[in-house]
Amino acid sequence: MRRVVGLILWLVLVAFLVWGALLIHPFGYPPSDMDDYMIENAQEETGNNNVVASVVFDYRGFDTLGEATILFTAVTGVLLLLRTLKRGEGDS
Amino acid sequence: MLSKIVRTVANQLIVFILIFGLYVIAHGHLTPGGGFQGGAVIVSGVVMLLVAFSSKELKKSLRERVLTILESTGALIFAALAFAGIGTAFFYNLLVDTPIFGRIPPTGPGPGDFWTGGVVPLMNFAVGLKVVAGLSAVVLAMALFSSGEEVEE
Numbered sequence: 001m002r003r004v005v006g007l008i009l010w011l012v013l014v015a016f017l018v019w020g021a022l023l024i025h026p027f028g029y030p031p032s033d034m035d036d037y038m039i040e041n042a043q044e045e046t047g048n049n050n051v052v053a054s055v056v057f058d059y060r061g062f063d064t065l066g067e068a069t070i071l072f073t074a075v076t077g078v079l080l081l082l083r084t085l086k087r088g089e090g091d092s
Numbered sequence: 093m094l095s096k097i098v099r100t101v102a103n104q105l106i107v108f109i110l111i112f113g114l115y116v117i118a119h120g121h122l123t124p125g126g127g128f129q130g131g132a133v134i135v136s137g138v139v140m141l142l143v144a145f146s147s148k149e150l151k152k153s154l155r156e157r158v159l160t161i162l163e164s165t166g167a168l169i170f171a172a173l174a175f176a177g178i179g180t181a182f183f184y185n186l187l188v189d190t191p192i193f194g195r196i197p198p199t200g201p202g203p204g205d206f207w208t209g210g211v212v213p214l215m216n217f218a219v220g221l222k223v224v225a226g227l228s229a230v231v232l233a234m235a236l237f238s239s240g241e242e243v244e245e
Contacts, residue, residue, distance in 0.1 A: 040199075043196070043197050043198075043199050043200075044196060044199060045185070045188070046185050046188060046209065046210055046212065047185075047188045047189075047193075047194065047195065047196045047197065047208040047209050047210050047212075048121045048197075048208065048209045048210075048212055049121065049122050049197050049202065049204035049205075049208065049209075050120065050121050050122055050123065050124070050126075050204075052124070052126075053120050053121045053126055053209070053212055053216070054121075054209075054212065056126065057126075057183075057211070057212045057215045057216070058183060058185050058210075058211075058212060061174060061182070061183030061215075062182065062183060064215075064219070065170070065171070065174060065183075067128075068167055068170055068219065068222060071222065071223065071226055071227075072163070072164075072167055072222075072226065074226075074230070075160070075163060075226040075227075075229055075230055078229075078230045078233060078234070079156065079160065079229060079230070079233055079243075082233045082234070082236075082237045082243045083233075083243050
C-alpha cells in the first residue's frame with residue numbers, strides 16, 4: 001500500500017517537473033523587457049562594469065538584504081544551539 | 093592534527109587562497125564574483141586549516157566572539173549603505189558621479205576601472221566580511237563541538 005502511494009506521488013512529482021520544464025521560454029527569447037533595460041543602462045546608472053553585481057547590489061538590493069539576513073540568522077542559530085548544549089551538559 | 097607534510101603545504105597555500113578571495117571580493121563590480129563568492133573562497137581556506145591543524149590549534153588565533161562581532165559589523169555596514177540613499181529610494185546608489193568610487197565607465201564591453209561602481213564595491217566588502225566571519229564561526233563551532241572542546245559564546 002505504501003509503495004503504491006509512493007509510486008503515485010512520485011509520478012505526480014515527475015509530471016509536475018516535466019510540465020514545468022515544457023513551459024520554459026525558448027532559448028534566446030527573454031520573457032520581459034527588464035533585462036534589456038538593465039543591460040543597456042546599468043553602466044550609466046550604477047557605474048558597474050559587472051551588470052550582475054549592479055543587479056544584485058543596486059536594482060535588486062532588497063533581495064540581497066534578505067540573503068544577508070538568512071546568513072545572519074543561520075550563524076546565530078548554530079552558535080546559540082551549540083553553546084546551549086555545552087552549558088546544559090556542564091550544569092547537570 | 094595531520095602529518096607534517098600536510099601542515100606545511102597548508103601553511104604555504106593559505107596565503108594564495110586569501111589573496112584570491114580578496115581579489116574576488118575587491119573586483120566584484122568588474123569581474124564575475126563578489127562578496128558572497130570571495131567570502132566562500134576564504135572560508136574554504138579556513139576549512140583547509142581546520143583539517144590540517146586541529147580545531148584546538150585554530151582556536152588560539154580565531155575566536156568566535158571576535159568573529160561574531162565582525163559579522164555583525166559587516167551586516168551593519170551593509171544596512172547603513174542601503175539606508176544612506178533613502179533620500180531618493182532604499183538602496184539608491186548615491187556615490188555615482190562623486191569622487192569616491194564615482195567614475196562612470198563607457199557603455200559597452202571594456203576592461204573596467206577599479207574606481208567605479210558607487211556603493212557596490214563597499215557593499216561587496218561588507219558582505220565579504222560578513223560571509224567570512226559568519227561561516228568561519230559556524231565551521232569552527234561545529235568542529236569544536238564535535239571534538240568535545242568548549243564553544244565560547
